[in-house]
Each structure stands twice: as C-alpha cells, then as structure tokens.
Amino acid sequence: MSVVIRATALAKHFGGLAAVDDVSFEVEAGEIFAIIGPNGAGKTTILNLVSGLLTPTAGRVELLGRDVTAASPAQRCHAGLGRAFQVVQPFPEMTLRENVLVGALFGTPGLSRADAEHRADEALEVTGLTALSAVDAEDLTLMQEKRLEIARALATKPSVLLLDEVMAGLRPAEARDAIGLVKAVRDQGVTIVFIEHVMPVVRDLADRVLVMDHGKVLTEGRYAEVTQDARVIEAYLGKEDAA
Amino acid sequence: MSADARVRRVAGTAAATRVPWDLVGLVVLAIAVAFMPDLLKAFFGRASVSYLSIATNALSLSILALSWDILARTGQLSLAHAAFYGAGAYTTALLVKHASLPLWVGIPLGGVAAVIFALLLGAVTLRLRGIYFAIATLSAAEVLKAVVHHLPTPIAGGNAGLNVPALFRPEFIAGQMERWEVAFLRNEAYFYVYGVVLLATVLASILVQRSRFKHAFTAIRTNEEVAGVMGIRPARAKLLAFVLSAVFVGMLGAVEAHRVGSVLPEQSFSVATTVLALVTPIFGGLYTTLGPIVGALGLSSVQETLRRTFSDGYLIGYGVVLVLSILFMPRGVVGLMNGLMRRRAKPAAGAPERTGEEDRP
Numbered sequence: 377m378s379v380v381i382r383a384t385a386l387a388k389h390f391g392g393l394a395a396v397d398d399v400s401f402e403v404e405a406g407e408i409f410a411i412i413g414p415n416g417a418g419k420t421t422i423l424n425l426v427s428g429l430l431t432p433t434a435g436r437v438e439l440l441g442r443d444v445t446a447a448s449p450a451q452r453c454h455a456g457l458g459r460a461f462q463v464v465q466p467f468p469e470m471t472l473r474e475n476v477l478v479g480a481l482f483g484t485p486g487l488s489r490a491d492a493e494h495r496a497d498e499a500l501e502v503t504g505l506t507a508l509s510a511v512d513a514e515d516l517t518l519m520q521e522k523r524l525e526i527a528r529a530l531a532t533k534p535s536v537l538l539l540d541e542v543m544a545g546l547r548p549a550e551a552r553d554a555i556g557l558v559k560a561v562r563d564q565g566v567t568i569v570f571i572e573h574v575m576p577v578v579r580d581l582a583d584r585v586l587v588m589d590h591g592k593v594l595t596e597g598r599y600a601e602v603t604q605d606a607r608v609i610e611a612y613l614g615k616e617d618a619a
Numbered sequence: 620m621s622a623d624a625r626v627r628r629v630a631g632t633a634a635a636t637r638v639p640w641d642l643v644g645l646v647v648l649a650i651a652v653a654f655m656p657d658l659l660k661a662f663f664g665r666a667s668v669s670y671l672s673i674a675t676n677a678l679s680l681s682i683l684a685l686s687w688d689i690l691a692r693t694g695q696l697s698l699a700h701a702a703f704y705g706a707g708a709y710t711t712a713l714l715v716k717h718a719s720l721p722l723w724v725g726i727p728l729g730g731v732a733a734v735i736f737a738l739l740l741g742a743v744t745l746r747l748r749g750i751y752f753a754i755a756t757l758s759a760a761e762v763l764k765a766v767v768h769h770l771p772t773p774i775a776g777g778n779a780g781l782n783v784p785a786l787f788r789p790e791f792i793a794g795q796m797e798r799w800e801v802a803f804l805r806n807e808a809y810f811y812v813y814g815v816v817l818l819a820t821v822l823a824s825i826l827v828q829r830s831r832f833k834h835a836f837t838a839i840r841t842n843e844e845v846a847g848v849m850g851i852r853p854a855r856a857k858l859l860a861f862v863l864s865a866v867f868v869g870m871l872g873a874v875e876a877h878r879v880g881s882v883l884p885e886q887s888f889s890v891a892t893t894v895l896a897l898v899t900p901i902f903g904g905l906y907t908t909l910g911p912i913v914g915a916l917g918l919s920s921v922q923e924t925l926r927r928t929f930s931d932g933y934l935i936g937y938g939v940v941l942v943l944s945i946l947f948m949p950r951g952v953v954g955l956m957n958g959l960m961r962r963r964a965k966p967a968a969g970a971p972e973r974t975g976e977e978d979r980p
Binding site for chain 1: 849
C-alpha cells in the first residue's frame, strides 16, 4: 500500500510550549486514520502542520511522496489535500452552492468553470445538500454546516481529507448520518484522517488510531489494541470515565 | 442520477432567464455619458459649463471609489490611493517637462506608473491585514510626497510644483459661437475622457465580478486561512486586486493634472483623495460595482447642494450627512435598497429559524 501522508519527527513550539513534539506517523491510501487524545494533546496542531496553516519548528511533511514542508496551504490543496475545520467556517456572504463552488474552482488549477460547477453539484449531492443549494450559508443549522464543510473540502477533489471533530455538537442520529457520510467518502477512494472525541465514532470508523498526549505520540494501532493500552486508559479514557 | 439531472435543469433555466444587469448598467452608463453634455446644454444653456464641471467631478469620484472598492473586496482597506493618484499626476507632468511626447501618452503611462508603484507597495504590505495594512499604505502617499518635494527643483518643481498644459484648447470662432461655448467645449472634452476612464473601470469591475476572482476575493475577505486551504493563493489574488485598484486612479491623476493645469505635492498626494476613496464606497455600498458609483453620484450631489445652500461651513453639513448615513445605513445606499426590495419580495418570510448562533463554540 502506498503512503499518502508521512509525517517525520514533526515538532511545533509556541514560545516555550511544545504543542507537538517529535511526532511521526504514516497514513496509507484508502484507510480511515483517527487521531485521538485529551484536550491540548496537539491534535489540531498536527492537522494545521499537515495542511500548511502552521510551519513546523522541525520535521517533515510528505504528501503522496512529495515533500510539502515548505508548501503553502494552496499548493497542498492542489497536491490533493482537503480539510474540514473543527469550528465550521463557511463563507457567510455566499450561498451554500457558492461556498462549495469555491472549493471546486480553486482546488484544481486550470479547471474550467463548467467542470467546476459540475464538481460542486457532485459534492453537494454526495453530502445531501442539493436541495439547500440556494440557501445563504449563514442560515444553516449546525449539521448542515458540518455537511457544507465536508462538501467544500470534497469539491477540491482531495486524495486525502482531514476532518477536525466533525461530529462535535451533533445529536446521536445526526452523528450516525455523519459516520455514513464519511464512509461513503472513503468508498469513493478518498483517504480520511480525522480527529474525534466521541469514542464510539472512532470505534465505528477508524482502521487505525494514533493516540496523542501532551504533544507526543502515546501509541498507535487498531482501536481494540490502543484502548487496551494502560497508558491510553490512564491519559484519556480513564479521565473520561472519571468525569 | 435523476436528482443530478434535475439540478442541472434548474440551473440551466435560471441562467437562461437571468438578466445581465451589470452589462445593462454598463450600456446605460455609456449612453448617459454620451448624451450628458448635450442634455445639459439644452436644458441649462450657459450654466451648463459649470454643471458639466460638477458632473466631471462626479465621474472622477466614481473612478476613485470604484477602484478602491475592487481592492476592498479582498478585505484590504487601502489608504494608498492618494499615492496612485499623485503618481499618475506627476508622471504626466514630468513627461511633459522632460520628454517631448504627445500629451495623451501621459495618461496611460500615469496608469502604468501607478501599477508599478502598486506592485512594489503590495509586495511589501499585502501580507499585513486590517489596520496594519491601512497604516502601512497611509505612509505611501507621504513618502512619494516627500520624494517629489525634495527632488531638485529643476527636476520635479519642488514645493511650487509643475505646470501641466491643457489637453484641449478649443478656439473661439467669432460669429459661429458664443464666448461661453468655448468653455463648454473644453469641459465637454474632459468630461468624455473621464467618462471613458470610468467605463473602463466599470468594465474591469464587472469582469472581476463575473470571473472566479469574485469568489476568491470574497473568500479571502471572509476567511483568508480557509481560502488558502480551498486552493486560493491569497497573495496573488490580492496583488491582482491592488493592481486593478491602482491603474485607473493613476490615469485619473494624470487626466486631472491636465485639467487643473498643475501638480503640487500637497494637492497631488492629498489625504482628502485617500479619505474620499474609502468614504464614498462605504456610503454607496461596498463590494459591488453599483455601490461606489451610487455613492459618488450621491455624495457629489449632496456636497454641491450644500455648497450652494450654505456657502460657508458647508463641509460641516457634509460631514453630518456622512456620519448619519454610515450610522443608519451600515451597508450603504445599495444595501438599503436591496433590503427594501427583499422585504417587499417575500413579506411572509421570517427571520432565519436558528437563533443564538453566537453561542456556538
């Protein structure tokens, strides 16, 4: 299997704080890869380093075999990286379809307008948003916004999609829909990397799990394996149970 | 699959029935510019000379305001527009003084000078956002002003400025016209030049709004980080906007130098130019082609009416009108009109169902 994302000894320091320290992992094509860990473990920082919103203090990021450590977010997007944000951030002055069209228009340089519109409509259909195309993005419910966040990222035609806590704030029924959506996206051949707090979601979705704590990798493996790890139970699950 | 087909059909019919209001507006504007001098002459006779001059000032303000707005669409509020204006003005003045080229050449070269300056300034300042960008650009006009001020007088005229010859010198032909008609012909010729520059600016604005740059600019304005992740290159898009925003103002500065007859450091790099460039689109409505033009025509009318009513201290009244309109029309005249039309279009449609969205994490 080919490696889609390879992070090597990644580190990010904010002043004296090491938000991410010596983190290495590989994501293989076609898998659903989860990053879990308590608050402040550095999960979102990792996604920011991979998508180019932050420059690492040390280490390397490779995307589909290319070193992109110094590449801009736009260049990484063009290389096949999609990203949905934790705090949903639609462009409020655009309709839902225009939001998705932005991803389609700019995700692939040189794509014609007609092809971009077609691609945007495909992304809307996959995410079940077609009926809402003309709605202003500021008038959406949270679940619709989360779908929009994914639709917009999909419209850039990513090889790998980073999802930052897309289930947060959703009701159980909505979360089940969202799980179905993520699986449908993977079945289209898109590799998925996601951050998640809700453990049943991780269990249902993840092929492999990377557990982080205090900016470092605690362990990595299948869900059943990592959840038996004493360090993980102590750092993460134990705290959840106690709460 | 059927849903897909349905979407495409709906999109197709919508496109077929949509009126291209932007192009209609461009044609209307072109017709208005073409007939305005004759109309004014027919209605006002001798007084049309000054009316034509007022109309030319309104065109000038429209060019400035619409240019400023093109950059504002990317979220960058420029305080550099006096620099582009002055760069254009001094370019043509210096060409007249030091090169024997046709006078007309100074106008496009004024635009070129503004573009070069925008590229240099943009490369340094466009990575700054918000108030930091505004302050960095504010210094641009001051720097250029200091440069022309301190260059040796034989080169750039120093504090006394340079004379710039008129583009048009219509001749009085006894028996065929009245004296005032000479002034009318001169003002008419300038009016058409301004009209052409404005039409070019409007066309550029419309092309931006019809292209993918409209989406890029809006995305960068609302969230530059997300825009980058969506594949937009913010630095490039903003530099393009800056160049488009500068070129017509440089040409305007050049034309105005010929119309006024001189360039002076204080006058060519005036803070008033910078302030008008941003106040006018805010008054008319930001991020549209129509808004800045409505703002320019509206503010020109208000100013002229006040000036004629109270010859002294009319600027105080002008300031009051501006403050009140910004307080009560935060989205400008065009925003107000859109709001009224939308309310009339769907009187039953209530507010969005969701409330308390501010509380969301």
